[in-house]
Amino acid sequence: MNTDLRELAAAHGVATEYRDGDRRPVQVDDDVVVRVLGLLDVDATSPEACRAALATARADAAAGRLPGTIAARMDQAHPLPVPGVLVDERGARREVTEIPAGLEPGWYRLETGDQEVTVVVAPPALPEPPRSWGWMLQLYALHSAGSWGIGDLGDLRAFTRWTGTEHGSGAVVLNPLHAFTPVPPVQPSPYTPSSRRFGTPLALRVTDLEAYARADAPTRAEVDALRPETVGGRIEHDRVWAAKRSALELLWRSEGRPEPRDAHADLWEFATFCALAERYGGRFSRWPVNLRSPDAPGVAAARAALAPRVAFHAWVQQQVQIQLAQARDAARAAGVRVVHDLAVGCDPEGADAWALQDVLALGVRVGAPPDAFSQQGQDWGLPPWRPDRLAATGYAAYRDLLRALLRQADGLRIDHVAGLWRLWWVPPGETPDRGTYVHYDAEVMLAVLTLEAHRAGAVVIGEDLGTVEPEVTEGLAARNMLGSSVLWFTRDRDAPGEPLLPPQEWPEKSVATISTHDLPTATGFLRGEHVRARAELDLLDDPAAEAAKAEVDRLELVELLREQGLVEGEHPGEDQLVVGLHTLLARSRSRLALISPYDVVGEVRQPNLPGTVDQYPNWRLPLPVSVEELYDDPRVRVVVDEMRLHHSGQDGPHV
Numbered sequence: 001m002n003t004d005l006r007e008l009a010a011a012h013g014v015a016t017e018y019r020d021g022d023r024r025p026v027q028v029d030d031d032v033v034v035r036v037l038g039l040l041d042v043d044a045t046s047p048e049a050c051r052a053a054l055a056t057a058r059a060d061a062a063a064g065r066l067p068g069t070i071a072a073r074m075d076q077a078h079p080l081p082v083p084g085v086l087v088d089e090r091g092a093r094r095e096v097t098e099i100p101a102g103l104e105p106g107w108y109r110l111e112t113g114d115q116e117v118t119v120v121v122a123p124p125a126l127p128e129p130p131r132s133w134g135w136m137l138q139l140y141a142l143h144s145a146g147s148w149g150i151g152d153l154g155d156l157r158a159f160t161r162w163t164g165t166e167h168g169s170g171a172v173v174l175n176p177l178h179a180f181t182p183v184p185p186v187q188p189s190p191y192t193p194s195s196r197r198f199g200t201p202l203a204l205r206v207t208d209l210e211a212y213a214r215a216d217a218p219t220r221a222e223v224d225a226l227r228p229e230t231v232g233g234r235i236e237h238d239r240v241w242a243a244k245r246s247a248l249e250l251l252w253r254s255e256g257r258p259e260p261r262d263a264h265a266d267l268w269e270f271a272t273f274c275a276l277a278e279r280y281g282g283r284f285s286r287w288p289v290n291l292r293s294p295d296a297p298g299v300a301a302a303r304a305a306l307a308p309r310v311a312f313h314a315w316v317q318q319q320v321q322i323q324l325a326q327a328r329d330a331a332r333a334a335g336v337r338v339v340h341d342l343a344v345g346c347d348p349e350g351a352d353a354w355a356l357q358d359v360l361a362l363g364v365r366v367g368a369p370p371d372a373f374s375q376q377g378q379d380w381g382l383p384p385w386r387p388d389r390l391a392a393t394g395y396a397a398y399r400d401l402l403r404a405l406l407r408q409a410d411g412l413r414i415d416h417v418a419g420l421w422r423l424w425w426v427p428p429g430e431t432p433d434r435g436t437y438v439h440y441d442a443e444v445m446l447a448v449l450t451l452e453a454h455r456a457g458a459v460v461i462g463e464d465l466g467t468v469e470p471e472v473t474e475g476l477a478a479r480n481m482l483g484s485s486v487l488w489f490t491r492d493r494d495a496p497g498e499p500l501l502p503p504q505e506w507p508e509k510s511v512a513t514i515s516t517h518d519l520p521t522a523t524g525f526l527r528g529e530h531v532r533a534r535a536e537l538d539l540l541d542d543p544a545a546e547a548a549k550a551e552v553d554r555l556e557l558v559e560l561l562r563e564q565g566l567v568e569g570e571h572p573g574e575d576q577l578v579v580g581l582h583t584l585l586a587r588s589r590s591r592l593a594l595i596s597p598y599d600v601v602g603e604v605r606q607p608n609l610p611g612t613v614d615q616y617p618n619w620r621l622p623l624p625v626s627v628e629e630l631y632d633d634p635r636v637r638v639v640v641d642e643m644r645l646h647h648s649g650q651d652g653p654h655v
Contacts, residue, residue, distance in 0.1 A: 001030050004050050009033050011057040012042055013387055013439035015422070021371040021467045028436040035427040036436055039361055040388055066110075068391035069118040071447035072099040076124075084112030086119070105451050107394075118394035122447040122454070125480045129459045129591045132170030133647040134336065135163060136594040138517060138607050139174050139203065140190070140235060140619065144627040146205065149228040149240040153323040154205030155627055156338075157330040162631055164334025167640050168648075172331065173339040173413055173461070173594055175517065177203055177324070181282045181350055182245065182274050182313070186237040188619040189608075191343045191415065192381065194350030197404045198270050199320040202237065206244055209319055211251040219254050223247045235620045248319070252312050259311040260318050266355075266400070267314055268303075269294050273351040275309035276302060283349040294355055324408035332410065337459065339411030342401075344419050345382025359389040359397045363428040366419070370433050371467065377424075377432030384423045387440045395448050402449060406456035417462030417483075418472045420445040442475065450479050461511050461592075465489060477509045485510040485590055487581065488519060488553070500560050503588040512590035514581055514599050517607040522578050522599035526554060529604045537615045560584070575635075578602065582639045586646035593647045600639050601625050 001016055009016050014036050017027050034044045043049040064081030072078035078099035086096045087109040099110075099119060108119040142151030142159070156172070163169045177200050178193030180186055186202075187194070206212060212220060226243045228236075252258070260267070272294070273284070279302075280287045290298030303310055331338045345366055346352040353360060360383045368378040390398060405412055414420070421442040426435040453460050460481040464472050473483050485506050491498045492505075506512060514522050520530035528550045535543035558577065561567045564587070566580035578599065585593050598607070603624055609616040623630070630636060 001027070001033070002047075004047070004054055005030065005033060005044060008042065008044055008050055008054045008057060009037060011054070011061075012037060012040055014040070015437035015439065018369065018437055020369065026369070029434070032427065032430070032434055032436050035430075036425055036438060039364060039425070039427065040386065040438075066112070066115060066117045067441065067444075069120065069394050069441070069444050070099075070110075071441075071443040072103070072119055072121045073101075073124050073447075074103050074105050074121050075101055077101045080110075080112070082112050084110050084117075086110055105454055107399075107451075120395070120444060120447040120451060122451040125478065126450060126453055126460065128480050129482060130170070131591050131647065133586065133593040133595070133643045134169045134171030134173065135159075136173040136513060136596050137175070138598075138619075139177065141597075141607070141621060141623045142627050143230055143622050146207065148206065148243060149230050150202055150235050150237070151622075152205045153203050153327045154208050156203075156327045159627065160327070160331035160336040160338065161334050164331065164336040168644060169336060169640075171337040171339055171411065171459075171592060171594070173411075173511075174341055176341040176343045176415075178343060178346075179270070179317075179320075179351065180241075181277050181347070182241070183277050183282045184238045184241075186241050187347065188235075188237050190341070190619065192347050193343055193352075194273075194347050195270060195352045195355075196343055196346055197266065197352065197401055198317055199324055199408075201244060201248070201316050201320055202241060204244060204248070204316075204319060204323055206247045206251070208323065209251060211255050211319075215251060215254045219250060223250055230622055233622070234617055235622055237620070248316055249312065252315055255315075257308065257311065258315060260314045263314055263318070267317060268310065269355055270317065270351050271310045271312075271314035272299065272303045272306075273354055274313035275306040278309060279306065284354045285349060292354070293357055321408065328408050328410065337410035338408075339413055339459065339461065340405050340409040341413045342405060342415060344416040345380065345384065348381065348383045353383060356397050359386055359393060360384070361386045361425070365426045365432075366423045367426055367432045367435065368424050368466075369435065377426075377435070379426055379432040384419075384425060384438070385440070387438065391441065391444070395444060398445070399448055399452060402452040403456075406452060406458050409456075409458060411459035411461065412453065413461040413463060414449075415463050417464050417476065418466075418468045420449070421469065421472055421475075442471075446475060446479060449481075465516070473507075477507075480509070482591055483507060483510040484516075485512045485588065486516060486519065487512075487514045487557075487585065488525070500556060502560065502564065503584050506588040506590050508589045508591060510590045510592075512585050512588040512593040513596070514585055515596065515606070518610050520606050521596070521603050522581050523574065523602045524604045524606055525550075525557075526574055526577055527604060528554070530606065533605075533609060533616065534611075537609075537612060539611055557581075574602075578635075579638055579642065583642045583646065586643045588647075593643065595639060595643065597623055597625075597630060600635055601630065601633060602635070 006016050020026050037044045042053050080098050083097045087093050089106050103121045105123050110117040110119050139151045142155040144155050147155050176190040179195040179198040181194040226247045228243045290296050328338050362383050365379050366382050366384045367380045370377045422437040422439045424435050425438045426432050462476045464483045476483050490501050492501050531546045531550045534540050540546050561580040566583050608618045
């Protein structure tokens with residue numbers, strides 16, 4: 001690669017090389033770098049174009065031009081290349097030669113020369129999270145006497161009240177509750193949402209709505225008759241949504257077809273998308289050209305023509321926000337933090353992609369480079385933020401996304417938190433091995449997150465599993481944000497053979513779990529179900545070798561339990577091993593330890609099997625027991641007692 005292209009790529013945050021999962025350097029093909037630069041509106045398609053673009057980048061650097069957005073800490077002065085005027089959120093102005101220390105955390109505007117720059121002033125760190133334990137829930141998997149074929153916010157309220165008041169647990173971490181496009185087929189994956197700014201109406205408890213309480217008896221009877229049941233051991237998202245949509249339409253009409261008052265512009269925009277999707281289908285790229293963006297010339301007329309449906313979807317979303325707030329408040333009353341999950345991206349044909357085209361790289365798909373587990377790389381099918389457009393727009397879309405989630409939560413889990421530093425971009429038409437990393441301004445991304453979490457009083461958890469650079473974990477810890485420690489992966493990387501770490505040596509600033517939604521459950525791991533399932537679907541090159549490795553991993557884990565005095569005998573039983581695994585978790589140094597109903601009640605199947613779509617019932621598996629049965633399950637009592645004994649909120653672990 002010539003030096004001009006390398007320098008130009010560095011100036012725009014495009015990687016020309018990276019280290020793979022084994023820390024070996026990998027060179028990115030020149031044409032991939034050129035294509036990705038083009039996606040950032042940087043022309044490097046010829047030597048002349050490359051030199052011209054590089055000259056512009058050098059001139060901006062020499063002139064001391066600032067990025068469109070910069071980050072500063074309230075406890076430190078931030079130097080500026082030229083003086084300017086700093087304007088705070090109230091409009092107060094002051095002349096500055098630097099961003100001074102001692103400013104209130106907040107959003108500022110810097111006027112300097114011919115530039116207006118957004119300044120994010122954040123606290124150096126969030127308050128240190130207390131030591132506690134809790135649950136991680138796939139909310140959709142719960143089922144109770146009151147829910148309609150899928151876990152809902154009524155189940156969440158009951159669950160937090162139960163575990164908070166009876167057990168003293170401190171947190172419930174949920175799967176993403178983002179919105180889907182309301183036409184079939186309903187996307188079952190919570191990690192491919194239509195919008196991350198709005199909530200899923202699938203989580204509504206229809207019979208808890210005020211409109212249901214106000215409805216007359218015949219209307220309530222008609223609503224009750226729509227209640228679907230879970231059949232065949234699968235959650236059927238389309239059937240559940242059809243029932244809930246019909247019930248919501250009945251209740252909306254019984255309320256006089258209200259149009260929400262004081263609704264903000266984003267809500268009307270989202271509701272307009274939903275109404276257009278009902279008429280033209282769930283992929284906006286196939287809509288008439290004059291409807292393919294919110295400011296397209298035909299949208300205003302279409303919104304007027306579809307006014308009743310727009311009003312309906314806006315009303316539904318308001319009901320979702322009301323019940324989300326009720327669930328949070330009920331949890332707080334029981335001493336439990338509700339932590340929501342932020343998916344790494346959105347559906348490229350969904351509401352956010354339609355509304356935020358100015359800051360998303362549509363056509364690009366994020367994923368991961370080739371590694372030992374995925375030799376061709378991974379394609380997640382999600383469009384990334386454009387770092388240049390985020391900076392130019394003051395990170396407003398990212399800020400508003402965080403605010404939307406934090407309004408209804410006491411914490412936020414960031415899926416693939418390394419994406420605040422860099423994302424693997426796959427250009428349109430390429431396979432995932434033909435991509436490269438695009439870097440983001442991590443200081444600004446973290447400053448926005450820290451500021452908004454500080455204002456909301458929220459805890460932040462970063463999912464930093466897999467191949468992540470050291471600065472990711474270090475950056476989280478420096479801001480008192482928690483990383484992720486999963487039992488199967490928490491190893492001593494500096495010791496020969498990389499043995500499992502004992503719990504007393506787990507990272508303190510982390511969330512400890514046995515597994516995740518993408519990994520085998522406790523019982524599934526012990527039985528080798530993760531190997532059997534993948535072999536049955538022909539996802540393994542050498543099933544026998546994988547089975548042998550799984551057995552070695554199992555024996556290593558049993559040996560760790562034996563060393564910790566948590567199992568007895570030469571061949572401990574499965575129940576003894578599962579309790580031992582939870583005790584191991586409870587003894588960890590980690591600030592927060594989370595248990596999963598899947599692990600406690602012996603579910604063999606994992607919620608999601610990476611590398612599959614329809615071959616495996618991803619995101620469609622209900623818990624094998626109802627919520628009511630879970631409350632009375634003796635296995636829950638045993639595990640909860642271990643958590644309360646060893647992870648009870650003191651300054652350190654009890655061992």
